[in-house]
Amino acid sequence: MANNFNYYAPTEVIFGRDAELETGKHLKKLGASHVLLVYGTSSASRLGLLDKIKTVLTEEGLAVSELGGIVPNPRLCKVYEGIRIGKENQIDFLLAIGGGSAIDTAKAIAYGLAEPEHDVWELFARSRTAKKCLPIACILTIAAAGSETSNSCVITNEQTGEKRGYGNNLARPKFAVMNPAYTLSLPAYQTQSGCVDIMMHTMERYFTNSGNMEITDAIAEALLRTVMKNAVILRDDPDNYDARAEIMWAGSLAHNDLTGCGNDGGDFMTHKLEHEMGGMFDVTHGAGLAAIWPSWARYVYRDCLPRFVRFARNVMEITISESDVEIAEAGISAMEQFYRCIGMPTNLRELGITPSDQQILEMADRCMAACGSRTGSAKKLKALDAVIIYQNALG
């Protein structure tokens, strides 16, 4: 029986060349008055985007404050800094310029400013649910995290080394400006990490034991095939605008919940396992996902065999007529081969980290603590399972 679901992806997408020029007009229409720009360490200013946006906003009569220097695996300290700036300046709208790190930081700041009497980390520590959130918009310069249309954000508490996600529809951006031209200059490693992250957002929803909506699966498979094809194009031709456009739009659709409708929440354990690697070693998120996925997949596929067989057939184009187990294994190997072909790691050694036994135990414990009751759908994992998956991924 098809599962019930809610689908809510209200973000207006303004996609294409020069789309960023509409930013001021849209903010104005939505009632913004004093906007906090949130951006990273280099790309926004290097691309000339920061100055352009400040001009566009000022022309619309909007006041502008700034919080730069957001790094990958964005830190809680910058969230607190943003909240402080926001309070001092009566900020009423957040505008992130960058990728997932800038957007996630803006979301966390928006929560913090809307309920200033609370510590925003409580949301990530699962001790409280958000009741309000300031409005957010973004200008995307990295296709990967899907945060531009998603309800989620991930923040690292640098005091404790915990990397935690929080999801709530209140934080869905009001609009997302997506000009693929701003992703042309992204280095190969970041580009391909982004492609892995995009695919994984859909694969997390796909590998489930409770999903059975054909249209959702067919769209998911179409998305995965499209991303794989265009990831290879970008490996050889990074300046290909059309391929950048495909990846950019796929990144939003992969994580706005479209590819999970009727799939009851998906698995998401690859993400949870990677979050601990990111929290402890500060690796690039997508590369971390590629490094841990094969180990996860080989550990769980027998418990979710029909989906792994379907994945092998419809996404990885496995045509052998062997047993389901062999078809599923061939599909996993083909994905591993694809990761290699786009320069992504397939284990922790290739990722450049060698966690000690103690660190593996610690990551596994933290991972389970972060999961609460949601420990997977393809296979429900316990701490010992996580230990084995990390162990098997060492390479």
Place this chain on the structure above:
Amino acid sequence: MANNFNYYAPTEVIFGRDAELETGKHLKKLGASHVLLVYGTSSASRLGLLDKIKTVLTEEGLAVSELGGIVPNPRLCKVYEGIRIGKENQIDFLLAIGGGSAIDTAKAIAYGLAEPEHDVWELFARSRTAKKCLPIACILTIAAAGSETSNSCVITNEQTGEKRGYGNNLARPKFAVMNPAYTLSLPAYQTQSGCVDIMMHTMERYFTNSGNMEITDAIAEALLRTVMKNAVILRDDPDNYDARAEIMWAGSLAHNDLTGCGNDGGDFMTHKLEHEMGGMFDVTHGAGLAAIWPSWARYVYRDCLPRFVRFARNVMEITISESDVEIAEAGISAMEQFYRCIGMPTNLRELGITPSDQQILEMADRCMAACGSRTGSAKKLKALDAVIIYQNALG
């Protein structure tokens, strides 16, 4: 080069069994106070839905007024009646219960109530653009029109026989309740007409000379294949809940603009040609589309050959290795065959209408008048082209 596009589909979808029970809560959350229920001639009351919803709304302390009796190809007179009732009762929210006719009528009433100083027909006559619209929600009982998430509505002016559409994001429903169980009792002809309409909403966007986003095309093809598969299941097993769920969700995705991103507006001439048939003969919309599409397709495919070849290969599974023209023709014939296989007409005679030469000329003229400057993308049509397409469709 990938086209720029805007995508905005903010409707919250509440999908599945008993979803209708959440209606009151959602209306309350959105600030509704006095709700106008808009529904058709039979299904809402026959299904027991009307009483259930009135109870649910009353329990939330909402005041309720009613406008029943909406018919297919919904009439302007009912829109005026709704506006009158709305003014008399200080209606602040519209709730449609039914399919496209009820929802489209609710949208038109919502425009009329938001700008009471103007005649709402001016929007459809293209002499004015809407600046405001009252909020709308809907409970879907017929999967077809896609109006539950779309920005468009189509109303027939029974005085002039004109059937005209108007689209504006202001009228996108705030939420759509979609319980597939309420479509189980739909007669076969309505069910299959709905499937044709759903497919056509995506085909209209697909057959274009300006689209080139691979991910959009791949999603469109996935959707079309899924609808075809489930239409055949419902032909043989109309009580199949899962197939009803697939069709219902496909109906929203087919018309919320997802399958047109980057495709520059699509063609939509099959719809425009059918609107005149519906305005003059009051035929079932989806059946009318099936009856006119083969003639349209054979008339235009040489001007949009790559898309028709792709359609034949990826949707209709044509595997012959002949010329592009032959592959395209085989694809059109296969779609015609599919229409027959689900009991749909493939020409006007099978549809049950035999327009005179004078009526064909009149429909062609009106069609062009309704199109304004947007006369197709697969091939730009003139009045003479429309005449020939109607003529070739006589059967």
